Amino acid sequence: MNPNDIIRSTTIGLFYLLLHVFVVRQLVLFDSAFCFIYVGAILTLPYEIGLTTLLLIAFGTGLIADTFDNTLGMHTAATVLMAYLRPTVIRYQMAQKTSEARFELSLRNLGLPTFLSYTFVLILIHHSTLLFIEASSPSLFLFTLLKIGASIVFTLLVLLLTQLFFR
Amino acid sequence: MLQLFEFIARKRNFILFVFLEILSFWLIVNNSNYWSVNYFNTSNTLIAKSLSVSNSIKAYSNLQEVNQSLAEENRRLRQQITTVQQQKPANAPAAYKPDSAFAARYKYVTIAKVVDNSVYRTDNYLTIDKGRAHGVRERMGVMSPDGIVGIVTVCNEYFSKVTSILHSQFSVGAMLLRSGEIGTVEWQTTNPSVVSLRDVSRYKKVLKGDTAVTSSYSSVFPPGVIIGRVQKIAVSADQSQFDIELRLGTDFTKLSYVYLVENKLQKPQEAVQKSPITARK
Numbered sequence: 001m002n003p004n005d006i007i008r009s010t011t012i013g014l015f016y017l018l019l020h021v022f023v024v025r026q027l028v029l030f031d032s033a034f035c036f037i038y039v040g041a042i043l044t045l046p047y048e049i050g051l052t053t054l055l056l057i058a059f060g061t062g063l064i065a066d067t068f069d070n071t072l073g074m075h076t077a078a079t080v081l082m083a084y085l086r087p088t089v090i091r092y093q094m095a096q097k098t099s100e101a102r103f104e105l106s107l108r109n110l111g112l113p114t115f116l117s118y119t120f121v122l123i124l125i126h127h128s129t130l131l132f133i134e135a136s137s138p139s140l141f142l143f144t145l146l147k148i149g150a151s152i153v154f155t156l157l158v159l160l161l162t163q164l165f166f167r
Numbered sequence: 168m169l170q171l172f173e174f175i176a177r178k179r180n181f182i183l184f185v186f187l188e189i190l191s192f193w194l195i196v197n198n199s200n201y202w203s204v205n206y207f208n209t210s211n212t213l214i215a216k217s218l219s220v221s222n223s224i225k226a227y228s229n230l231q232e233v234n235q236s237l238a239e240e241n242r243r244l245r246q247q248i249t250t251v252q253q254q255k256p257a258n259a260p261a262a263y264k265p266d267s268a269f270a271a272r273y274k275y276v277t278i279a280k281v282v283d284n285s286v287y288r289t290d291n292y293l294t295i296d297k298g299r300a301h302g303v304r305e306r307m308g309v310m311s312p313d314g315i316v317g318i319v320t321v322c323n324e325y326f327s328k329v330t331s332i333l334h335s336q337f338s339v340g341a342m343l344l345r346s347g348e349i350g351t352v353e354w355q356t357t358n359p360s361v362v363s364l365r366d367v368s369r370y371k372k373v374l375k376g377d378t379a380v381t382s383s384y385s386s387v388f389p390p391g392v393i394i395g396r397v398q399k400i401a402v403s404a405d406q407s408q409f410d411i412e413l414r415l416g417t418d419f420t421k422l423s424y425v426y427l428v429e430n431k432l433q434k435p436q437e438a439v440q441k442s443p444i445t446a447r448k
């Protein structure tokens with residue numbers, strides 16, 4: 001990783017975080033679809049990054065998202081879990097690609113099917129964790145499932161749109 | 168011992184992960200802990216500032232709605248003020264008891280947005296975006312938050328045409344608040360911010376800066392709607408009257424929302440005022 005790559009990843013990560021905090025956070029479609037676009041900051045970090053660093057970045061990102069939502073701990077727990085599972089998911093889904101020298105986790109580099117399946121799995125993990133912690137009781141189980149499904153679609157759409165923008 | 172360190176080194180990411188998760192859940196469970204209360208919430212100065220900045224940008228996008236709701240609130244308040252004033256007029260003798268239908272005759276029907284407006288012709292008209300479907304009728308009074316605007320002359324289902332006070336044939340009864348003198352307001356100049364007040368006797372006292380409001384003689388406007396302020400006092404050519412210039416309260420070049428007021432007793436009032444003349448014919 002050269003300094004240029006670091007600057008680029010940092011910019012993209014910050015972009016996702018700011019987008020979440022100032023714009024997308026207030027968007028709620030049909031009372032059930034939320035958009036937690038800050039996961040894009042973790043998902044698009046380069047593959048070479050060490051797991052330790054990744055976990056710490058995820059912790060920081062979650063903490064910032066939590067601070068703005070007054071839900072200290074919830075986003076953090078979900079984001080850290082997602083970051084911990086990220087290398088495993090990448091290894092299973094892109095076994096042959098990981099051997100390539102330059103390996104960037106972006107829509108342009110991976111192509112739509114790979115990128116979608118990679119982000120879908122991790123976003124599913126993140127949103128399920130987050131929304132079940134938030135619900136904190138099994139009474140609204142079906143509604144929480146609906147919220148998770150709708151939010152995954154919403155977040156994925158926004159993520160794809162922003163990826164087209166980085167082209 | 169060495170094996171323990173090796174184990175920690177090998178599993179350091181898993182240990183870090185477990186530690187961070189435990190920390191997060193501890194923060195969730197103790198949701199009123201020191202950290203959450205003092206630092207990581209939206210009352211944090213930095214966070215609050217950034218939120219207020221982003222809100223001030225966003226505020227522009229819903230200015231339209233805010234304006235509308237404020238205009239609606241003003242309409243309700245004006246309605247209440249007019250009704251209360253009519254129930255107990257300030258200068259009335261104690262024995263005067265207005266009829267309840269008379270006291271409640273003015274109804275603020277709706278708020279309209281000005282969609283077209285002219286000010287520089289001899290006869291100026293406005294178009295507003297409310298019509299019969301919204302309860303607008305001919306000869307309703309139109310006013311802005313700052314004062315009088317005009318009278319509805321034509322309306323169809325969704326739009327209405329308003330003859331503005333800047334019209335050569337328009338005249339309205341006016342009263343000067345401080346001196347109590349009564350006259351007629353007409354537009355004779357080409358200046359859209361100035362109207363003239365006529366028929367005030369030269370031998371009465373008129374003060375500069377006095378406010379002219381609609382008098383209680385009008386069958387269209389409730390009494391006390393601001394028309395303008397006395398700007399210049401001169402004596403008319405025949406030396407018997409004052410020629411008073413009023414600076415209009417309403418800025419016609421910036422008109423956006425107007426209130427429509429209906430006098431429910433307008434027809435009976437105008438009928439009784441006209442009847443002797445028609446009888447003579």
